[in-house]
Amino acid sequence: MERFKEENQKYKKEFLKLLEAWVSIPSFYDKNTVSKDMPFGKGVYDALNWFENLGRENNFTVKNIDNHAVYIEYGDGKDYIDIFGHCDVVNPGEGWDSEPFKLDIIGDKLVARGVSDNKGPMIANFLALKMIKSLNIDLKRKVRLIAGGNEESGFKCIKHYYSKEPHGVYGFTPDAKFPVLNGEKGGAIIKLMLDIDDKYLDLSGGIEFNTIPDKVYIKNIKNLSNDYINFDFNNVSISFNDGKYIVNGKGGHSSKPEKAINPILDTIKVLAENLDEDWAKDLYKLINKDNIDGKLFGLNVEGKCGILSMVPTIINIKDGKLEVILSVRYPEVLTVEEIIEKFDLYIKRNNINKFEFIGENLKQANYIDENSKLVESLHEIYVKYSGDSKSVVRVTSAGSYAAEMKNSVIFGCEFPDGSFGNVHSANEFASLDRFITAIGIYAEAIVTLCNNI
Numbered sequence: 001m002e003r004f005k006e007e008n009q010k011y012k013k014e015f016l017k018l019l020e021a022w023v024s025i026p027s028f029y030d031k032n033t034v035s036k037d038m039p040f041g042k043g044v045y046d047a048l049n050w051f052e053n054l055g056r057e058n059n060f061t062v063k064n065i066d067n068h069a070v071y072i073e074y075g076d077g078k079d080y081i082d083i084f085g086h087c088d089v090v091n092p093g094e095g096w097d098s099e100p101f102k103l104d105i106i107g108d109k110l111v112a113r114g115v116s117d118n119k120g121p122m123i124a125n126f127l128a129l130k131m132i133k134s135l136n137i138d139l140k141r142k143v144r145l146i147a148g149g150n151e152e153s154g155f156k157c158i159k160h161y162y163s164k165e166p167h168g169v170y171g172f173t174p175d176a177k178f179p180v181l182n183g184e185k186g187g188a189i190i191k192l193m194l195d196i197d198d199k200y201l202d203l204s205g206g207i208e209f210n211t212i213p214d215k216v217y218i219k220n221i222k223n224l225s226n227d228y229i230n231f232d233f234n235n236v237s238i239s240f241n242d243g244k245y246i247v248n249g250k251g252g253h254s255s256k257p258e259k260a261i262n263p264i265l266d267t268i269k270v271l272a273e274n275l276d277e278d279w280a281k282d283l284y285k286l287i288n289k290d291n292i293d294g295k296l297f298g299l300n301v302e303g304k305c306g307i308l309s310m311v312p313t314i315i316n317i318k319d320g321k322l323e324v325i326l327s328v329r330y331p332e333v334l335t336v337e338e339i340i341e342k343f344d345l346y347i348k349r350n351n352i353n354k355f356e357f358i359g360e361n362l363k364q365a366n367y368i369d370e371n372s373k374l375v376e377s378l379h380e381i382y383v384k385y386s387g388d389s390k391s392v393v394r395v396t397s398a399g400s401y402a403a404e405m406k407n408s409v410i411f412g413c414e415f416p417d418g419s420f421g422n423v424h425s426a427n428e429f430a431s432l433d434r435f436i437t438a439i440g441i442y443a444e445a446i447v448t449l450c451n452n453i
Helices: 004-023 042-057 119-134 156-164 263-274 278-286 336-349 373-386 432-451
Strands: 061-065 069-074 080-086 104-106 109-111 142-148 170-173 181-184 186-195 202-205 215-219 236-241 244-248 309-318 321-330 356-363 394-396 408-410 429-431
Touching: 004 042, 004 119, 004 432, 042 061, 042 069, 042 119, 042 142, 061 156, 069 119, 069 156, 080 119, 080 432, 109 432, 119 142, 119 432, 142 156, 142 432, 170 432, 186 278, 186 336, 202 263, 215 263, 244 263, 263 278, 263 309, 278 321, 321 336, 336 356, 373 408, 373 432, 429 432
Parallel strands: 080 142, 080 170, 170 408, 181 394
Antiparallel strands: 061 069, 069 142, 104 109, 109 429, 181 408, 186 321, 186 356, 202 215, 202 309, 215 244, 236 244, 309 321
16 A cells, blocks of 8 residues: 555654664573573563563553463454564674664664564564554454564474464564565574583583574683684684683674684684594584585485575583584475484494484474465565565575464565674664665555455
8 A cells, every 4th residue: 555655654753662662671582580481581571571561552452372472463354364573582692882782773773682683573563553553444354463482592482372372374474584585494403412531621602503603712722732823714713812712703693604704613623623532523524614514414405495504503511511502404305304314324324423412393494485476465565665676585594483384474674785784693783764664565565465365
């Protein structure tokens, strides 16, 4: 509807006010405050309650699903349209130029943890729904705007939600890029564990399984060659400060390893080259820059959603116990069972069977035909409001709620022009003007999905 292009401009001040309030809640998973009533910790609990109160204050139908997710509902009819985003964020990490949980406004640029992933897009959808309501536009289907609390650390929220509530007939998640991402890889983790003889070596890097860290810290390592100190190799440098070595890289999202410089990979290489230990050499055989696609295990097969990636995101050695976590993204032509089987087979054939490992599937792969009515309709709306006819429908290596939904895709909210960035890194940012455009896009998408397909 053409009027959305004008009406959305009225919501700029409200958007900023709401975003400033929501990003101030540090809603990353906190195991120290997890309880029966707060399954993902206090920060997520507070963020879900903030969203619940927002819906009630604006006279929408609202329901809290056991503090796993909260929905705001509007419309008529027996069928539902689901818009599923999340209020949890990744740990802020290091390297910020401003306070990560305080909105910093630099012209059109908004900076804080969660502005892009995923609080800003959720507020844009809320204001789209509010605009539809204020214009008295009838919806033939109900629409539920759902905020989950565990997207970044396990998808338990959406799985619990759909164990209690019906699936929508269509839907989208505003949790990546425009125009439409119609396919995504499955997600899993592999945790490698080993007891080592060295009880003094102390090593730590990474916090979130889906985030490549900026740094790895090493203490009490024997025989590290001085050639490594202050030496820059493959854009990774090692420095020494305050009694520990620091392997410096560039963090980022584990779904896009090519955009990061992973210090864990170089840490494993340093261990293999400096320690006269079989475990260090074996670890390097398994995890190295040439095996990100899993070809060593025969897993480098390609599907419609791309090719597999196995990215180390967490490494810890403490009191003689080694733990490494791999973030695995796999196309629809593979299953987690196949991945584990081939990983295990390689370990046994190469006598690396001292390692224990656990594989856990987090989400399935998802693919919706690009010629479907859903994909075509959403793409047309994006082009209409953005003027961007060059960006095409595509698949992604990232994982989203769409895989747990029905007939659903990823739809925004990042525009493909560089106006959003640093997701899962320091100084996460997004464009205010683009958010206001997105309000209009989402309003028309809601009306279209409820009334026209």
